[in-house]
Amino acid sequence: MAVATVPARRILSRTVVYAVALAVLALILVPLVYAVLGGFRTTGQIAEHPVGLPEPWIFTNYLGTLQSPAFWRQVWNSAFIALATTFLILPFASLAAFALARYRFRGREAIYTFFTIGLLFPLVAATLPLWLTLRDLGLLGSPWGIILPQVAFGLPLSIVILRPFFRSIPADLEDAAIIDGCGPFRFYWNVMLPLSRPALSTIAVLTIVGSWNAFLLPLLVLTRQDQWTLPLGVNNISTQYGTDTALVLAYTVLSIVPALILYAFAERHIVSGVTTGAVKG
Amino acid sequence: MQTTHEPLEIGQPVSPTPAPRPLKGTPGRASWMALAALISPALVLYVLFVIYPIVQSLRFSVYRWNGLGPLVDFVGLDNFVEAFNSPDFRAAVLHCAIIAVLSLTLQLPFALALAVILNQKLAGRGLFRTMFFAPYVLSEVVTGVVWRQLLRPDGMVDRVLETVGPLMPGVSSESVQEFIRPWLGDPGVALYSLFFVLTWKYFGLHMILLLAGLQGIPDELKEAAAIDGAGRWQSFRYVTLPLLGPTVRISIFLMVIGSFHVFDLVWVTTKGGPIGATQTMATYLIDFGFGRGRFGYGGAVSILIFAISMVLALLYQRFVLRRDVEGALT
Numbered sequence: 001m002a003v004a005t006v007p008a009r010r011i012l013s014r015t016v017v018y019a020v021a022l023a024v025l026a027l028i029l030v031p032l033v034y035a036v037l038g039g040f041r042t043t044g045q046i047a048e049h050p051v052g053l054p055e056p057w058i059f060t061n062y063l064g065t066l067q068s069p070a071f072w073r074q075v076w077n078s079a080f081i082a083l084a085t086t087f088l089i090l091p092f093a094s095l096a097a098f099a100l101a102r103y104r105f106r107g108r109e110a111i112y113t114f115f116t117i118g119l120l121f122p123l124v125a126a127t128l129p130l131w132l133t134l135r136d137l138g139l140l141g142s143p144w145g146i147i148l149p150q151v152a153f154g155l156p157l158s159i160v161i162l163r164p165f166f167r168s169i170p171a172d173l174e175d176a177a178i179i180d181g182c183g184p185f186r187f188y189w190n191v192m193l194p195l196s197r198p199a200l201s202t203i204a205v206l207t208i209v210g211s212w213n214a215f216l217l218p219l220l221v222l223t224r225q226d227q228w229t230l231p232l233g234v235n236n237i238s239t240q241y242g243t244d245t246a247l248v249l250a251y252t253v254l255s256i257v258p259a260l261i262l263y264a265f266a267e268r269h270i271v272s273g274v275t276t277g278a279v280k281g
Numbered sequence: 282m283q284t285t286h287e288p289l290e291i292g293q294p295v296s297p298t299p300a301p302r303p304l305k306g307t308p309g310r311a312s313w314m315a316l317a318a319l320i321s322p323a324l325v326l327y328v329l330f331v332i333y334p335i336v337q338s339l340r341f342s343v344y345r346w347n348g349l350g351p352l353v354d355f356v357g358l359d360n361f362v363e364a365f366n367s368p369d370f371r372a373a374v375l376h377c378a379i380i381a382v383l384s385l386t387l388q389l390p391f392a393l394a395l396a397v398i399l400n401q402k403l404a405g406r407g408l409f410r411t412m413f414f415a416p417y418v419l420s421e422v423v424t425g426v427v428w429r430q431l432l433r434p435d436g437m438v439d440r441v442l443e444t445v446g447p448l449m450p451g452v453s454s455e456s457v458q459e460f461i462r463p464w465l466g467d468p469g470v471a472l473y474s475l476f477f478v479l480t481w482k483y484f485g486l487h488m489i490l491l492l493a494g495l496q497g498i499p500d501e502l503k504e505a506a507a508i509d510g511a512g513r514w515q516s517f518r519y520v521t522l523p524l525l526g527p528t529v530r531i532s533i534f535l536m537v538i539g540s541f542h543v544f545d546l547v548w549v550t551t552k553g554g555p556i557g558a559t560q561t562m563a564t565y566l567i568d569f570g571f572g573r574g575r576f577g578y579g580g581a582v583s584i585l586i587f588a589i590s591m592v593l594a595l596l597y598q599r600f601v602l603r604r605d606v607e608g609a610l611t
Contacts, residue, residue, distance in 0.1 A: 152330035213420030
């Protein structure tokens with residue numbers, strides 16, 4: 001291998017690398033840009049000129065969606081379910097993980113293993129019996145019929161993430177807290193929670209994204225249209241107004257704005273969440 | 282809540298390492314009441330909404346039952362036998378397996394190649410990473426709705442093929458027209474179209490996982506290989522790839538298990554059609570069990586889906602997790 005060819009080779013391989021990266025970038029962006037711009041066209045324009053900038057720009061699809069009470073009700077329903085799920089999963093998972101991490105008692109490992117078994121239960125397989133349970137509890141057609149199962153199915157992974165985190169906090173800190181007269185609850189609240197903020201925000205962000213995007217459970221549980229979440233709304237618009245492409249696209253684009261904002265601000269948490277989640281789960 | 286009336290073995294703080302080390306100072310105490318208060322909220326929800334339904338489905342899977350009234354019509358394993366013999370259910374399992382195999386043979390190498398690319402010094406690397414991972418944050422519903430519009434007959438995808446195709450050497454516009462078909466409407470290609478969309482959404486996840494794995498490999502090892510005369514390919518093949526093994530196995534597991542649980546995307550785009558060509562186990566369950574009010578049969582299908590997931594997960598635990606993770610991370 002002649003020395004002189006090395007830079008040329010390097011330039012070539014650099015070019016290939018950039019070409020591949022840009023091609024994939026285009027593959028990701030084109031559908032998204034198509035959707036955003038499509039919302040600014042009429043359906044007729046989309047059929048005739050799906051590529052290029054809209055001419056003229058049409059605002060009625062986006063404005064119409066933003067003025068639609070049904071859209072805002074779905075935003076509210078989705079937000080309520082996502083936040084309620086998160087606000088329940090954080091205390092429930094962290095209290096249990098705290099007890100399982102910091103105290104020694106009979107059956108501790110058995111309880112922990114019992115929770116981790118839940119990692120093997122996919123929501124998909126449990127849907128049908130879960131629906132029956134919710135019916136017996138009178139939770140069908142109620143947002144709580146989504147929230148409580150989501151919390152329950154989120155607990156295993158959250159506990160699996162939190163327990164090692166709690167364990168890694170030095171025993172000396174606990175000794176000091178006990179000497180200062182701290183009981184378990186105060187130790188949990190004043191020492192453990194502040195120290196575990198990274199793990200807790202990771203769980204919170206993953207829970208919000210998962211809940212915001214959830215489809216199967218809401219599809220079966222939320223029967224009344226005024227209880228629908230955004231994914232149900234998007235699916236409905238897409239089925240009902242399938243031929244009005246522009247309206248479908250505008251509605252869809254607006255429904256993902258909150259998720260994209262969250263991604264922009266919490267990318268680090270999402271990435272670290274899926275990475276640890278994958279390794280542990 | 283600092284009580285001491287239950288002195289058994291309750292109340293000593295657990296040391297951070299798995300092997301118990303001697304405790305310094307006064308051991309913290311928590312009564313069983315306190316422990317119950319800590320654990321029971323989670324435990325109650327978990328048992329009520331995860332464990333109980335699954336146990337219930339075991340029970341009613343041996344009955345013919347429409348979901349109403351008492352379980353009286355005991356049919357033994359007939360529901361399972363019916364599922365095994367149903368061409369629709371077999372097709373659904375096959376479709377999931379096809380998605381799994383395609384994921385391993387196409388999506389995984391694709392994600393790995395991009396992870397390797399983004400592991401180099403590259404202008405705009407952070408932006409590429411953010412963008413490649415972005416589809417993972419979108420819901421499958423949104424992904425499905427947008428791609429359904431793109432893949433429509435005479436939609437964006439067809440237009441792009443018509444424009445770009447003839448520019449390639451040896452491709453005429455006639456052969457492009459012959460190649461174009463209803464991507465989601467043709468039973469011969471619909472499943473592969475869906476696999477393409479799934480790849481669009483999920484390759485970023487695997488790229489991120491593999492990238493994290495690559496970044497965990499010390500540069501010294503590659504330098505040592507280079508000093509020993511290894512070329513870039515040899516260094517990748519014999520140093521990087523073996524060390525990336527644990528991450529690759531995790532990706533493999535997630536891909537396989539994910540393939541067997543696909544629901545949202547299929548439901549939004551094809552609902553399992555055309556003529557059952559994209560039916561997955563989950564859409565089959567909703568369609569044939571839930572949709573037709575056959576809860577006993579649906580219970581049996583649930584159990585089968587669960588059993589397949591369980592076997593896959595246990596294999597993973599047995600061969601992957603234990604070897605790679607134990608001691609290192611937990």
